[in-house]
Amino acid sequence: MFKIGRNERCWCGSGKKYKVCHEWSDEEKLSKFATEGYPLPERELILNKEQIEGIKESSKITVKILDELQSFIKEGISTQAIDDLVYNITTDMGGICAPYDYEGFPKHCCTSVNDVVCHGIPDEYEILTEGDIINVDITTILNGYYSDASRMYTIGNISDNAKQLVEVTKQCMYAGIECIKPYMPVGEIGNVINDITDKYNYGVVRALCGHGVGIDFHIDPIVNHYRTDKKTMILVPGMVLTVEPMINEGTWDVVIDEDDGWTVSSADGSLSAQWEHTVLVTEEGCEIITK
Numbered sequence: 001m002f003k004i005g006r007n008e009r010c011w012c013g014s015g016k017k018y019k020v021c022h023e024w025s026d027e028e029k030l031s032k033f034a035t036e037g038y039p040l041p042e043r044e045l046i047l048n049k050e051q052i053e054g055i056k057e058s059s060k061i062t063v064k065i066l067d068e069l070q071s072f073i074k075e076g077i078s079t080q081a082i083d084d085l086v087y088n089i090t091t092d093m094g095g096i097c098a099p100y101d102y103e104g105f106p107k108h109c110c111t112s113v114n115d116v117v118c119h120g121i122p123d124e125y126e127i128l129t130e131g132d133i134i135n136v137d138i139t140t141i142l143n144g145y146y147s148d149a150s151r152m153y154t155i156g157n158i159s160d161n162a163k164q165l166v167e168v169t170k171q172c173m174y175a176g177i178e179c180i181k182p183y184m185p186v187g188e189i190g191n192v193i194n195d196i197t198d199k200y201n202y203g204v205v206r207a208l209c210g211h212g213v214g215i216d217f218h219i220d221p222i223v224n225h226y227r228t229d230k231k232t233m234i235l236v237p238g239m240v241l242t243v244e245p246m247i248n249e250g251t252w253d254v255v256i257d258e259d260d261g262w263t264v265s266s267a268d269g270s271l272s273a274q275w276e277h278t279v280l281v282t283e284e285g286c287e288i289i290t291k
Contacts, residue, residue, distance in 0.1 A: 011046045036231070039234070045236075046237075047239070062138045068085065069136055070153070075156055079113070079123055082109065082111050083108050086109040098141050112137070112263075115270060117248065117272040118274060121262055132158075133165075133166055133273060135152050137149075139213075145215065146213050146217055148290070149276050150276040152273050168197070169274060173244070173276065173277065175192050175193060181286070182235060184235055187228045191227050203247070203248040203266075204226040206226050211241065214240035249266075253268070
């Protein structure tokens with residue numbers, strides 16, 4: 001599975017040889033999944049203590065920004081002002097804004113308002129108004145380690161349906177996280193989330209997903225948030241991933257802006273919400289890194 005020799009140091013960072021540390025449990029717990037055709041993670045996806053600590057340090061910047069935005073975001077400010085704040089805090093704390101110039105993305109964070117699902121581009125002419133809902137998505141690099149999280153913010157008095165969508169989407173994220181345990185298929189996360197959204201007739205976006213993170217911006221596993229019966233990658237302690245459901249009030253289908261090539265919106269113009277955390281798979285279950 002991990003392409004590691006029995007006399008090499010164990011992947012978990014214990015300092016012990018693999019044969020006296022995790023070899024037995026890996027074989028015991030994972031061999032049946034391999035026999036049944038489930039994908040297993042490559043060795044590099046299993047992070048050691050030093051790497052995990054690096055991600056946790058990076059997350060301090062990400063969380064600091066999201067906390068600061070709570071009082072900063074209000075009626076009358078532009079999404080560009082949000083981007084400016086993100087850049088200033090990130091650089092002041094020694095970090096780098098991962099989205100900037102990533103495959104040509106022009107800003108330091110994503111600001112997705114109302115029917116925009118994700119990848120909204122900050123703009124000085126986009127002014128927040130009463131009743132808006134906005135997702136701000138932050139990814140920080142610090143000393144080569146990535147942390148990724150997003151939150152929803154509401155502007156003044158929002159409609160009851162907008163409030164419900166925001167709260168249910170948050171519930172979906174936490175339910176997806178709480179179901180995580182080692183040696184389970186990652187697809188179970190989407191099954192749990194879709195069970196919740198079915199009660200509200202919401203659409204779970206299928207075109208975009210969560211992902212592994214930490215040592216790079218986007219790595220395996222793919223974390224779909226909708227129901228599946230496919231055999232998906234088995235989660236192992238030491239893996240780091242995002243849970244970030246994108247939930248539409250209407251259809252799950254989306255469209256991408258033809259002009260900027262980035263902005264993803266609900267296909268029917270309905271409201272969309274998203275919450276995101278970076279999560280570590282542990283021996284007992286999981287740990288939210290970006291809390």
